[in-house]
Amino acid sequence: MELNEILLPALGETIYMVFIATFLAVVIGFLPAIIMVITDENGLNPNKSVYKVFDIIVNILRSFPFIILMIVIFPFTKIIIGKTIGTTAAIVPLTIGSAPFVTRIIEGALKEVDKGVIEAARSFGASTSQIIFKVMLPEALPAIVSGLTLTIISVVGLSAMAGAIGGGGLGDVAIKYGYYRFKTDIMIYTVVVLIILVQVLQTLGMFVYNKVNR
Known part of the structure; x- marks a missing residue:
């Protein structure tokens, strides 16, 4: 079997896992972030109890080592996907593991928005939703893009880790061929491809950051 017949499909699987998981993590992580910004003690509508509940949930999910998280949610993955191994199945733990970071x-990007801008919007009678979506989000967009670039690169690393337990992608190739079959060249090529992928994603992230930061 030629090298490109191994690496190219694995690269495609990794890209598939990374982008789908990151997108879902953003969708899932967005609402809790907005709620936490609003209910923070210095937020638009402070509510200590609500903030504390979300804060604890996010911290608990962030504290799970990814390998353990994958194993713990096997039953949940089975319910959603119908199986616990494979590229699509790996998206579930990748999403759950990434959402708290998102x-x-x-939350951090929105909290960094200049308070003066927020107070000015309030003085003009802007509602909470208007302040969030028309003032804070546009102001925080560069910081969010920068943070999400780091997130997607982290997901690349997690997807490689997922290969250790049948998640597919480049990590699976590294384990299956490089480790178990002692093919050092495949291991090296896999690492090189991962490095190139990370560099490409970082470059794209910086390009988008520069666009939205103008």
Whole structure:
């Protein structure tokens, strides 16, 4: 079997896992971030109890080592996907593992928005939703893009880790061929491809950051 017949499909699987998982993590992590920004003690509508509940949930999910998380949610993955191994199945733990980080990124970016801008919007009678979506999000967009670039690169690393327990992708190739079959060249090529992928994603992230930061 030629090298490209091994690496190219694995690269495609990794890209598939990374982008789908990151997208779902953003969708899932966005709402908790908004709620936490609003209910924070210095937020638009402070509510200590609500903030504390979300804060604890996010911290608990962030504290799970990814390998353990994958194993713990096997039953949940089985319910959703119908199986616990494979590229699509790996998206479930990748999403759940990444969503809390996305929540923190968006929360932190929104909290960094200049208070004067927010107070000015309030003085003009803007509602909470208007302040969030028309003032804070546009102001925080560069920081969010920068944070999400780091997230997607982290997901690349997690997807490689997922290959250790049948998640597919480049990590699976590294384990299956490089480790178990002692093919050092495949292991090296896999690492090189991962490095190139990360560099490409970082470059794309910086390009988008520069566009939205103008």
